Amino acid sequence: xxxxxxxxxxxxxxxxxxxxxxxxxxxxxxxxxxxxxxxxxxxxxxxxxxxxxxxxxxxxxxxxxxxxxxxxxxxxxxxxxxxxxxxxxxxxxxx
Numbered sequence: 179x180x181x182x183x184x185x186x187x188x189x190x191x192x193x194x195x196x197x198x199x200x201x202x203x204x205x206x207x208x209x210x211x212x213x214x215x216x217x218x219x220x221x222x223x224x225x226x227x228x229x230x231x232x233x234x235x236x237x238x239x240x241x242x243x244x245x246x247x248x249x250x251x252x253x254x255x256x257x258x259x260x261x262x263x264x265x266x267x268x269x270x271x272x273x
Contacts, residue, residue, distance in 0.1 A: 182219045187208050
């Protein structure tokens with residue numbers, strides 16, 4: 179997918195794509211470019227997994243927004259609530 183989207187504003191990661199833009203107009207142009215490239219490559223998107231025009235999205239365990247990139251608090255909470263390892267095997271499972 180990376181060879182299809184050789185574009186600094188289109189960020190593919192395996193079967194995920196994140197688009198970043200500053201304005202609605204830029205976002206519409208970028209979305210159009212993305213969809214045209216997908217059509218040429220015969221790619222299809224899952225409508226149920228598609229999020230359009232979001233100000234904040236969860237992507238690869240991080241929250242992306244106009245404020246920057248932050249860790250997903252749900253992921254942090256899972257690590258914080260993990261039981262303290264009591265033996266070598268517990269530690270290996272944690273890691």
